[in-house]
Amino acid sequence: GENVEQHPSTLSVQEGDSAVIKCTYSDSASNYFPWYKQELGKGPQLIIDIRSNVGEKKDQRIAVTLNKTAKHFSLHITETQPEDSAVYFCAASKGGGSYIPTFGRGTSLIVHP
Amino acid sequence: DTAVSQTPKYLVTQMGNDKSIKCEQNLGHDTMYWYKQDSKKFLKIMFSYNNKELIINETVPNRFSPKSPDKAHLNLHINSLELGDSAVYFCASSQDLRDQPQHFGDGTRLSIL
Numbered sequence: 001g002e003n004v005e006q007h008p009s010t011l012s013v014q015e016g017d018s019a020v021i022k023c024t025y026s027d028s029a030s031n032y033f034p035w036y037k038q039e040l041g042k043g044p045q046l047i048i049d050i051r052s053n054v055g056e057k058k059d060q061r062i063a064v065t066l067n068k069t070a071k072h073f074s075l076h077i078t079e080t081q082p083e084d085s086a087v088y089f090c091a092a093s094k095g096g097g098s099y100i101p102t103f104g105r106g107t108s109l110i111v112h113p
Numbered sequence: 114d115t116a117v118s119q120t121p122k123y124l125v126t127q128m129g130n131d132k133s134i135k136c137e138q139n140l141g142h143d144t145m146y147w148y149k150q151d152s153k154k155f156l157k158i159m160f161s162y163n164n165k166e167l168i169i170n171e172t173v174p175n176r177f178s179p180k181s182p183d184k185a186h187l188n189l190h191i192n193s194l195e196l197g198d199s200a201v202y203f204c205a206s207s208q209d210l211r212d213q214p215q216h217f218g219d220g221t222r223l224s225i226l
Contacts, residue, residue: 032212043117043203043217044156051212087154093212100169101215103156 002027004092006104014112019080021107023090024072030092033073034101035064038087047088048075080111116140119204119218126194127226133190134221136204144168144210145187147179148203150220156203162187163210191223199225 003026013019023033031052036044050057050064050073057064061080066073073092077084087108093101117138126132138145146169147159161169165181176192187204201220207213 034214036217038154041219043205043219044215045217046214049214089156100158100161100171106154106156108154 002030002092002094002100002102004090004102004104006090006107008107009105010108010110012110012112013080015080015082017080019077019084019109019111021075021088021090021109022072023074023092023104024070025092025102026071027092027094028068028071029094032093033064033066034091035062035075036089036091038089038106040086044089077109080109082111082113085109085111115218117204117206117216117218119202119221121221122219123222123224125224125226128194128196130194131190131192132194132223133188134202134204134223135186135188136218137186138204138206138216139185140206140208140216142206142208142216143184144207144213145181145184146205146207146215147187147189148205148217150201150203152200160187160189168210194223194225196225199223 006023034049037047038044063076087106090104091101144163146161159173160179162181178190181187204218205215207215
């Protein structure tokens with residue numbers, strides 16, 4: 001089955017810095033890669049996603065890049081703010097009739113004011 | 114209006130008891146899921162239902178029994194609770210079985226004494 005590795009497990013940055021979280025996946029048939037943000041006491045919430053026919057996608061301060069050849073994708077957050085502090089999860093799936101998303105183990109992002 | 118709502122938010126009970134967690138989504142989605150998140154934040158899918166039919170049943174003990182009375186509801190009943198069942202359980206929904214973002218509830222924290 002699919003295996004998703006996520007790094008780093010913890011990331012500490014100063015407010016205003018950029019943050020990058022990286023994920024690799026094992027199944028070359030995977031074609032959908034969402035990123036979720038989980039705040040304390042809440043469920044994960046989608047922040048951005050990318051499909052295999054796209055190499056990069058941006059939404060204001062966040063962006064995701066995908067390299068299908070290398071089987072890795074990354075989340076980039078620019079101009080970090082304290083409210084960006086949360087746990088971030090990447091996921092990969094290949095759709096079809098038995099859509100089973102595989103999640104990475106999460107990255108705890110801490111943004112120091 | 115909460116899109117995916119779970120009750121209760123907290124559940125504290127003794128080993129050996131039977132308990133249920135309820136989930137409802139008002140998004141009109143066809144597909145619903147149950148996830149277990151352990152103390153290290155690892156998210157693991159347990160079940161998936163599409164239009165009230167079981168699609169995915171990962172290697173979960175048969176003490177866990179999901180029930181979907183209609184496509185807006187997916188409840189989780191757990192028999193003979195064990196210490197290892199302590200975790201946060203998340204319900205989620207997506208539009209259908211294709212690659213779609215998932216909408217999560219805020220979780221039910223289950224603590225076994």
